[in-house]
Amino acid sequence: MNYANYERAIVEKYGVELTGWPIHGHIRNPGELSSNDNIILRDALDHGRCKWRRFTPAEALARKDSNKQRAANGEPVYGPTRKSRTQKAHVIDSEMQVDDCVIDNNTA
8 A cells, every 4th residue: 555645545445545544653664663562453453443434426536626726835745746757768789678678870
């Protein structure tokens, strides 16, 4: 799961939220938690104190609008965006191969 971008990648995309988060601070990847915090989280999930809740369509729209407004006001609502992939280029003698196309440097 994309916990770094929880609001956009989980809440807005799927229309759900994790309620009853038992660890101090924001919701984050269990891999970033201490072993003790993971035990607390597992216990909360097992006993239903922490669970996923599905939004109604009206709640989902209201949450998305609220997130956009908060972001416009400068609040850090959304996590970092993923970097786009760059084309891989391979230089072979005087030719350069970009993806599946070969470009000859002598004629380009």
